Amino acid sequence: MKKKLIAGNWKMNGSIEANDRLVRDVVGGLPEGGCQVAVCVPAPYLAQVQMLRHHSALELGAQDVSAHEQGAFTGEVSALMLKEFGVRYAIVGHSERRQYHGESDTLVAEKARAALAHGITPIVCLGETLQEREAGRTEEVVKRQLAAVIHLNGHCISEIVVAYEPVWAIGTGRTATPEQAQQVHAVLRAQLHAATPHSERVHILYGGSMNAANAASLLAQPDIDGGLIGGASLKSADFLQIISAASAARA
Numbered sequence: 001m002k003k004k005l006i007a008g009n010w011k012m013n014g015s016i017e018a019n020d021r022l023v024r025d026v027v028g029g030l031p032e033g034g035c036q037v038a039v040c041v042p043a044p045y046l047a048q049v050q051m052l053r054h055h056s057a058l059e060l061g062a063q064d065v066s067a068h069e070q071g072a073f074t075g076e077v078s079a080l081m082l083k084e085f086g087v088r089y090a091i092v093g094h095s096e097r098r099q100y101h102g103e104s105d106t107l108v109a110e111k112a113r114a115a116l117a118h119g120i121t122p123i124v125c126l127g128e129t130l131q132e133r134e135a136g137r138t139e140e141v142v143k144r145q146l147a148a149v150i151h152l153n154g155h156c157i158s159e160i161v162v163a164y165e166p167v168w169a170i171g172t173g174r175t176a177t178p179e180q181a182q183q184v185h186a187v188l189r190a191q192l193h194a195a196t197p198h199s200e201r202v203h204i205l206y207g208g209s210m211n212a213a214n215a216a217s218l219l220a221q222p223d224i225d226g227g228l229i230g231g232a233s234l235k236s237a238d239f240l241q242i243i244s245a246a247s248a249a250r251a
């Protein structure tokens, strides 16, 4: 049975000084034999966090990756470059990138493919807006977003991580109930199951105001294999409590 995965998404937060404290505290507090843990940090801090995590179970992640290999793509960071810093995961298709940078389902799938090509596990984010939920379109939206990645990545689809992040729950303090989240996770699991015999291998994370108080009940759901944590990953005590809940929960 696979262990749960807790990934922190620092977003555009941090400083050399704050990172040092945060990562040392997290590494120092990781439970022996606990769940899988990663932090997805801003690109300029990859080298720093790579050093700080050295010899620990904490994995390193990036928050985005270019769909291109190399060349004239100003501002982009390639999977090969990330790999040089020991990056294991790359978030792709976060709703903030879909919303503020106009990223399409196709581009997200291409980014996932670029990551996979270099042995980096893409954490593919998807989720509906409040308007879409209220219109009863949640299932249709998340299925379309996942289908784009399945379609492009075919046989290696069991190598991805999926993160269901309802847009209305991100940074709002308004979490999906465990039942609401489980319902969508089950839909995603069924879709993966139809695409690969190894769908059980895929971690499906929940993200959106997950915190120390609500983590255990979300993680108790059968198809919630971990969490993608924004705000609460910036406070070591909160992040460690979530890690401890995930380590105690059955995968």
Ligand SMILES: O=C(CO)COP(=O)(O)O
Binding pocket: 009, 094, 165, 169, 170, 171, 172, 173, 207, 208, 209, 210, 228, 229, 230, 231, 232
């Ligand atoms: O967007 C998220 C993680 O990628 C969730 O952010 P919050 O945990 O701050 O709601």
